[in-house]
Amino acid sequence: MQKTPQIYGIRAVMEAINANEPIDKVFIQRGLKGSLAKELETLLRKSGVKPNYVPLEKLNHITKNNHQGVVANISPIQFYELETLVEDVIEREKQPLFLLLDQLSDVRNFGAIIRTAECSGVNGIIIQKKGAAPVTADTIKTSAGAAFKVPIVKVDHIKDAVYYLQGSGVKVVAATEKTESDLYQIDYTGPTAIVMGSEDRGISPSTLRAVDDLASIPLLGEIGSLNVSVACAIFLYEAVRQRQQK
Incomplete structure (x- = not known):
């Protein structure tokens, strides 16, 4: 079964949002701290994307890559207003x-x-x-x-x-x-x-x-x-x- 395209890591997700990629879901580790995490959350609010706060185990299940507490799913389509x-x-x-x-x-x-x-x-x-x-x-x-x-x-x-x-x-x-x-x-x-x-x-x-x-x-x-x-x-x-x- 083909998987949903994903990006992982705080900076990578931020760059995708700034590039207007069609972000479908964003998963953030519960309790994630740091200036970059706060910057990401601010960017998500401005872009209208609501993050899903999940336990670390969920993120580890979604991807085996070094996700830094953040994983985003990219939609294969563009959404309308x-x-x-x-x-x-x-x-x-x-x-x-x-x-x-x-x-x-x-x-x-x-x-x-x-x-x-x-x-x-x-x-x-x-x-x-x-x-x-x-x-x-x-x-x-x-x-x-x-x-x-x-x-x-x-x-x-x-x-x-x-x-x-x-x-x-x-x-x-x-x-x-x-x-x-x-x-x-x-x-x-x-x-x-x-x-x-x-x-x-x-x-x-x-x-x-x-x-x-x-x-x-x-x-x-x-x-x-x-x-x-x-x-x-x-x-x-x-x-x-x-x-x-x-």
């Missing part, structure tokens, strides 16, 4: 369709969802900076290369992206079992964003309170849930069906 993407899409598309993933954690699920999103005409995918599955080589492979075709945005909080989309005239629909309304009762023909939750926790309560509509998938068997990538496909293609009939 939320405001730029939304404004551009709304300007050129009559029926924009966005997808928000609330802390989805499995890279293969992420890849499968990106592939479905590309096939169903999604204009952009929005993920959270912290706690979300990274864009790795496995993600790219599972997406069948679609990760290079669908713009992906990273935000601090999904809820903030919901508010921004609503302010831009986009209706936001959350896929959740915590409602009696099913997805076939929702109108997806206008500007729409669909929110999918994480594999284990679903959509966060604060995000559920912020959206315009809640919708569930009718489940007729004994198993209480679908794989998130399958559920996402069902929602996206209901939007496709409605839009083709309009």
Whole structure:
């Protein structure tokens, strides 16, 4: 299995940030001290990258190289800015369709969802900076290369992206079992964003309170849930069906 490109060492990571490399994750040893470590943390704050503070054992597991307490994963793609993407899409598309993933954690699920999103005409995918599955080589492979075709945005909080989309005239629909309304009762023909939750926790309560509509998938068997990538496909293609009939 191909590994995610990595850089390690404080100075190397700082140079990568200054060179605008697409940093996906930064792991810093808990309790790391020194002037360089402080300088790195300041640089991360300015660049909007949130570090993950982990024990030394975690870093030693990530790489066998002399990491000096810092390891960074380089994303194989460039990420977009939320405001730029939304404004551009709304300007050129009559029926924009966005997808928000609330802390989805499995890279293969992420890849499968990106592939479905590309096939169903999604204009952009929005993920959270912290706690979300990274864009790795496995993600790219599972997406069948679609990760290079669908713009992906990273935000601090999904809820903030919901508010921004609503302010831009986009209706936001959350896929959740915590409602009696099913997805076939929702109108997806206008500007729409669909929110999918994480594999284990679903959509966060604060995000559920912020959206315009809640919708569930009718489940007729004994198993209480679908794989998130399958559920996402069902929602996206209901939007496709409605839009083709309009």
